[in-house]
Amino acid sequence: MPYDNELLPGPDLHEPPEExxxxxxxxxxxxxxxxxxxxAGLPESSYENAMAIEMTERGIPFERQKRLEIFYKGVRVGYVKVDFLVDGKLIVELKSVVxxxxxxxxxxxxxxxIIRQPLGxxxxxxxxLMREGIHRIIASDFDP
Known part of the structure; x- marks a missing residue:
């Protein structure tokens, strides 16, 4: 029986909502x-700082280094921090890697x-070119 907030298999969504x-x-x-x-070639933290500035200027709502709690059978067992949680529904993780x-x-x-959303x-x-570095992760990509 699932518990509230428990980390469960991915959402049963294949196409994210238009919004x-x-x-x-x-x-x-x-x-x-x-x-x-x-x-290219700077530390990830530089891009994180710049993304925060750029998203603020564009009016994109976000939380930076957002802490997400992990639950097991209704008990908090830990947490993770995401680079950005955009508008409460989009995980955005940054990398600066080969x-x-x-x-x-x-x-x-x-x-x-964890946040039960179909797209990251x-x-x-x-x-x-940045378009080479953009990776959409969708719920149907979840491993079994």
Whole structure:
């Protein structure tokens, strides 16, 4: 029997709502602008700071380093921190790495399950063109 707030398998959604898609496009636009101005190769924290500035200027609501609690059988067993929780429904994780690896994707998928949302973003700023660093993670991508 599931408990409230328990980390369960991913949402049973395959296509995110249109409002979430619009939010993703706005965040992607902010990331492209940050990358255009800063380029590749900086520490992740620099991109995080710049994304906070850019999203604020664009009126995109977000919480930075948001703490998400993890529950097991109704008992809090820990927490994780996400780089950004945008508008209370979009996980945005930033990286500045040579290559996105499977554990990076799993991390975002786990955070999505915690907040029960069908879509997340993994943004890697260490790329020549930002569009190459934008990774949409959708609920149907959840591992069994």
């Amino acid at each position: 979430l898609d619009i939010l993703v496009r706005r965040v992607n636009g902010a990331a492209i602008e940050v990358h255009r101005r800063l380029g 290559e996105i690896m499977p554990p990076d994707r799993r991390q975002v998928k786990t955070y999505m399950r 973003l993994l943004l890697n700023f260490n790329v020549a």
